Each structure stands twice: as C-alpha cells, then as structure tokens.
Amino acid sequence: MTETTGHGAGYFERVGARRFAPTSHAGGAWAADEQHFSPLAGLVVHEIERTRASEGRPALPMGRIGFDILGRIAFEEFDIHVETVRPGRTIELVRATVVIAGRAVVSAQAWFLADLDTAVVAGGEPDRLPDPESASRWSxxxxxPGGYVASLDTRQVGTPSAGRATAWASTSVDLVVGERAGNLASFLALVDTANGVGVRQDPTEWMFPNLDLTIHLYRQPEGGWTGLDTTVTFGSTGQGLTSTILHDVHGPVGCAQQILTVRPLPVAAVQTS
Structure with a gap:
C-alpha cells in the first residue's frame, strides 16, 4: 500500500495512474538529457509491488529481477505497464515495461517464489561488510556528474583500486513525491550505482554504460543502506562486466550483474571535457 511521506523531495512525480515525470534528482551521469537508470529500476519494482497488491496477488518474496535497457532513457515523462505473465500461488512471473513517447526503453521480468522456512539448511553466504557508520564518506x-549521483550519501569501505571497490549508498530522496516505497524498492533503487563505484577507467576518457541489470536475492533486503561489494572486469573486445555482492546492514542478501559496452570517448569529447 502506498503511503504519504511528507518529505517533499522525490526522484519522480506521479502525473497519472501509471505515468511519471523525472525530477532533477533523477539526472543521469553519462548525459544531462538522460535519466539515471538506478532510481528508475527502483520505481519499476515499486510499481510491480503496487500492482500485485491491488490485484490481490499472493504476498511472495522476489527472488530475481532482470532489467534490459532497450534504448536511451530520455529525461521525459514515461509510463510503466505491469502484467502477470505466469500467475501462481507459490511461483509467479511478472513483466514490466517502461515506455517513453510510445517506445519501450526498459523491460523487466521478476520472479516471485514461495516464502518457506529453510533456516535449518541456510548457509554459504559471504562475510558481512563493516557498518556504514564506520566507513569513510566519499563524494x-x-x-x-548528474542529479542522481548528487543525491547520494556514499561511504567507502577500505581503499578502492581500479575495478575494485566496496561502498555503502543511501539517500534521503523518496522514489516518488508523496509516496513511501517499500524496503525492496528502496534498496534496489540504489543497486545500479555499482557501475560507478568501482571504475576501471576514467569516465571522461572511456564509456562503459550497462545494457542490463540482473539481481538475484536469497534474502529480502531491508532499506536504509545498500552495500555494494563490486568488481569490474573489461574484456579485450568491447565488453565488460560489473559483478556485485549486495548487502544490507544485517549482511549479504544476493548479487547483481551488469553487462557493459566499453568504448573510448571520441577525441573531441575528451578535449572539451
């Protein structure tokens, strides 16, 4: 159920039943006339949860969500369409599509799985991160650049190196003005930040935007802080991979993968940056 927060600041404003307008906080890092994908991913989850609740779908935890970025996410109003592809009482598949000016720019598919007591066989997770309060503030x-990055409170754990960094991210900005998102949407709204915390090359000389974001969860995260234990790998033929172990303040919750298109910036762009 959507609740009023009263904070006033949000990444998006709801301007219709399924239509939204980005605010300055959603500004992208690669181009000023684009939205950053990270808060949009959280908004998609928010809309999936709202739709499932309004339809009386079973209250199942999300085990996986995969986003495909189909094109440029312009800084314009957009619609989010949600549909249940595979209904079920214990397993369910939901699809969401973000549409700008009649064109699909993001497609997402989420698997919801049965909530069962498997504590007796639980194990195998990595070590938890130090608390964010003990980490160093990092701007x-x-x-x-961009409004989204400026909206974050980020803390570094340890000393980063090229393609390897661990950080906590948090924000005081709501996903939607006047609405309270759940823990899952709030947590996942920060995951795409991973590709920016462990940079392998200077982004004023090289581009490495992600074409997707796939998240697997074995525990439902709590909001507040999103921990990103990130490794970035560049291949020799234009592809890269950002791999992240995800944490909340209680420990690891799952992992995320992002495929990258790696390319040098044009010389003219580098000279004027």
Missing part, C-alpha cells in the same frame, strides 16, 4: 560527485 561520488568527484567522479560523476
């Missing part, structure tokens, strides 16, 4: 704005 991502020193590396990246």
């Amino acid at each position: 991502m704005g020193s590396v990246w």
Whole structure:
C-alpha cells in the first residue's frame, strides 16, 4: 500500500495512474538529457509491488529481477505497464515495461517464489561488510556528474583500486513525491550505482554504460543502506562486466550483474571535457 511521506523531495512525480515525470534528482551521469537508470529500476519494482497488491496477488518474496535497457532513457515523462505473465500461488512471473513517447526503453521480468522456512539448511553466504557508520564518506560527485549521483550519501569501505571497490549508498530522496516505497524498492533503487563505484577507467576518457541489470536475492533486503561489494572486469573486445555482492546492514542478501559496452570517448569529447 502506498503511503504519504511528507518529505517533499522525490526522484519522480506521479502525473497519472501509471505515468511519471523525472525530477532533477533523477539526472543521469553519462548525459544531462538522460535519466539515471538506478532510481528508475527502483520505481519499476515499486510499481510491480503496487500492482500485485491491488490485484490481490499472493504476498511472495522476489527472488530475481532482470532489467534490459532497450534504448536511451530520455529525461521525459514515461509510463510503466505491469502484467502477470505466469500467475501462481507459490511461483509467479511478472513483466514490466517502461515506455517513453510510445517506445519501450526498459523491460523487466521478476520472479516471485514461495516464502518457506529453510533456516535449518541456510548457509554459504559471504562475510558481512563493516557498518556504514564506520566507513569513510566519499563524494561520488568527484567522479560523476548528474542529479542522481548528487543525491547520494556514499561511504567507502577500505581503499578502492581500479575495478575494485566496496561502498555503502543511501539517500534521503523518496522514489516518488508523496509516496513511501517499500524496503525492496528502496534498496534496489540504489543497486545500479555499482557501475560507478568501482571504475576501471576514467569516465571522461572511456564509456562503459550497462545494457542490463540482473539481481538475484536469497534474502529480502531491508532499506536504509545498500552495500555494494563490486568488481569490474573489461574484456579485450568491447565488453565488460560489473559483478556485485549486495548487502544490507544485517549482511549479504544476493548479487547483481551488469553487462557493459566499453568504448573510448571520441577525441573531441575528451578535449572539451
């Protein structure tokens, strides 16, 4: 159920039943006239949860969500369409599509799984991260531009190196003005930040945007802070991979993968940056 927060600031404003307008906080890092994908991913989850609740679907935890970025996410109003592809009492598949000016720009598919007591066989997870309060404050704005990056409170754990970093991210900005998102949507709204915390090359000389984001969860995260234990790998033929172990303040919850298209910026763009 959507609730009023009263904070006033949000990444998006709801301007219709399924239609939204980005605010300045949603500004992208690669181009000023684009939206950052991270808060949009959280909004998609928010809309999936709202739709499932309004339809009386079973209250199942999300085990996986995969996003495909189909094109440029312009800084314009957009619609989100949600449909249940595979209904079920213990397993369910839901699809969501983000549409700008009649064109699909993001497609997402989410699997919901049965909530069962498997504590007796639980195990195998990595070590938890140090608490965010013990980590060093770090301004991502020193590396990246854009309203989304400026909205974050980021803390570094340890000393980063090229393609390897661990950080906590949080924000005081709501997903939607006047609405309270759930823990899952709030947590996942920060996951795409991973591709910006462990940079392998200077983003003023190289581009490495992700074409997708796939998240697997073995525990439902709690909101507040999203922990990103991230490794970035560049191949030799234009592809890269950002791999992240995801944490909340209680420990690891799952992992995320992002495929990257790696390319040098044009010389003219580098000279004027």
